[in-house]
Amino acid sequence: MDFLLPEDITALSESVARFAATEIFPVMPEFEKTGEFPHVIVQKMAAAGFFGAAFPEAVGGSDAGFLAVSAISETISRLAPEFGYCMNMQAMTCPFTIFNWGTGDQISRFVPDLIAGKKIGMFALSEPGGGSDAAGSMKTTAVRDGDVYRLNGSKQWITFANEADTGILFAKTDPAGGHRGVTAFIVQPKEFAGFTANPIPMTGLSKSLCSNAVFLDDFVVPVGNCLGTEGDGFKIAMNALEYGRLTVSSRSVGLAQACLDHARDYANQRVVGGNPIGEYQMVQHLIADMTVNIEAARLLVHKMAWLMDRGEVSNRAASLAKYAAVNAAKHAAASASEIFAGYALADEYPIKKITAYVNMLAVGEGTPNVQRILIAEDALGIKDANRHPVRNRLRAPNVK
Numbered sequence: 001m002d003f004l005l006p007e008d009i010t011a012l013s014e015s016v017a018r019f020a021a022t023e024i025f026p027v028m029p030e031f032e033k034t035g036e037f038p039h040v041i042v043q044k045m046a047a048a049g050f051f052g053a054a055f056p057e058a059v060g061g062s063d064a065g066f067l068a069v070s071a072i073s074e075t076i077s078r079l080a081p082e083f084g085y086c087m088n089m090q091a092m093t094c095p096f097t098i099f100n101w102g103t104g105d106q107i108s109r110f111v112p113d114l115i116a117g118k119k120i121g122m123f124a125l126s127e128p129g130g131g132s133d134a135a136g137s138m139k140t141t142a143v144r145d146g147d148v149y150r151l152n153g154s155k156q157w158i159t160f161a162n163e164a165d166t167g168i169l170f171a172k173t174d175p176a177g178g179h180r181g182v183t184a185f186i187v188q189p190k191e192f193a194g195f196t197a198n199p200i201p202m203t204g205l206s207k208s209l210c211s212n213a214v215f216l217d218d219f220v221v222p223v224g225n226c227l228g229t230e231g232d233g234f235k236i237a238m239n240a241l242e243y244g245r246l247t248v249s250s251r252s253v254g255l256a257q258a259c260l261d262h263a264r265d266y267a268n269q270r271v272v273g274g275n276p277i278g279e280y281q282m283v284q285h286l287i288a289d290m291t292v293n294i295e296a297a298r299l300l301v302h303k304m305a306w307l308m309d310r311g312e313v314s315n316r317a318a319s320l321a322k323y324a325a326v327n328a329a330k331h332a333a334a335s336a337s338e339i340f341a342g343y344a345l346a347d348e349y350p351i352k353k354i355t356a357y358v359n360m361l362a363v364g365e366g367t368p369n370v371q372r373i374l375i376a377e378d379a380l381g382i383k384d385a386n387r388h389p390v391r392n393r394l395r396a397p398n399v400k
């Protein structure tokens with residue numbers, strides 16, 4: 001048993017690893033050849049309970065908690081990083097935000113199908129003008145027209161937008177209102193006209209599970225799909241990112257652990273100058289630093305999950321965990337590349353692919369600089385990182 005980890009969480013990680021070996025590895029190369037979205041695998045992940053851990057049984061969840069979400073995210077990312085995206089779109093940022101902020105009707109219409117893998121989710125905040133200042137750079141507008149809103153503008157990098165049935169999309173209902181002018185909408189790209197998603201080619205990342213440039217041309221959203229009330233959007237986005245940071249940090253630890261696992265095996269078997277390179281002190285230095293960084297980052301991620309499971313404020317813990325996990329993953333990817341040397345660049349070894357996902361996770365849910373700003377302002381007493389109230393219907397139902 002791992003330090004602090006209950007046995008059922010360790011067993012859960014092992015079952016995710018078995019799932020990857022039996023349900024993903026044998027079939028995924030075919031999906032990558034064609035670029036087809038692997039619906040069948042996503043549905044099997046759902047059936048295996050990957051997406052429902054944070055939700056009550058009433059909406060189809062298992063109420064296993066956030067430590068379980070973290071364990072599933074870490075293991076799937078360690079073994080099949082492209083499926084890490086699903087932990088955001090099917091398990092956290094999309095459905096959990098609807099669960100936290102939606103009306104009873106919105107929850108029952110959208111949440112169960114997302115965590116059952118019947119509908120594909122997305123979370124559309126970033127725009128071409130800059131993801132780090134999401135509200136400031138937001139040009140997408142939503143104008144009320146009778147029973148609907150009409151949305152115009154564009155979004156950038158939106159993962160699964162080319163397949164999404166249900167998403168959360170942010171637009172300005174009051175363009176002059178700054179942060180308070182942003183409104184969150186539950187959108188249904190396949191149901192209403194005006195939504196176009198074009199996959200963005202990205203070497204090293206999956207063609208089947210991909211991110212997109214999105215264009216909105218009088219895209220229709222029924223008034224009943226407004227999430228919260230007009231002007232709540234920025235608050236909702238910041239709350240969603242807190243939960244997104246749990247999966248992104250866990251996924252980063254998984255990638256870092258993958259680098260260590262591969263580098264350790266390679267260092268033990270690669271003989272240069274008559275010795276396995278793992279016997280050379282400078283290679284041992286890399287392995288030692290990777291090991292310590294990963295253990296430390298994992299503990300910070302588990303602390304964030306523990307706070308979330310207790311229904312406590314976790315913004316500060318989320319920024320610390322995200323920053324530490326991405327640093328551990330970046331260091332691990334660079335160290336593994338050094339240990340593999342020329343073979344790090346060969347397609348037959350996994351280091352190139354893992355490094356691409358490390359770079360992706362570094363920017364998702366806030367770049368390292370964004371985390372540094374949040375952490376430093378908190379440490380300096382300029383802005384309390386934990387100033388945002390808890391929003392978690394299940395764990396802290398009385399806190400608004």
Ligand SMILES: Cc1cc2nc3c(=O)[nH]c(=O)nc-3n(C[C@H](O)[C@H](O)[C@H](O)COP(=O)(O)OP(=O)(O)OC[C@H]3O[C@@H](n4cnc5c(N)ncnc54)[C@H](O)[C@@H]3O)c2cc1C
Nearest residue numbers: 123124125126130131132157158159211363364365367369
């Ligand atoms: C593969 C992929 C998938 C993604 N999926 C999604 C998704 O599903 N939904 C979604 O909404 N977004 C998604 N994103 C977008 C992601 O969240 C953004 O890339 C991220 O927020 C950074 O925005 P940016 O790339 O525009 O960088 P910018 O905001 O342009 O930042 C560029 C650099 O400037 C730095 N910087 C910016 N402002 C400051 C400042 N004030 N002080 C110091 N440094 C600063 C940043 O840290 C960064 O290093 C995805 C991105 C990728 C690459």
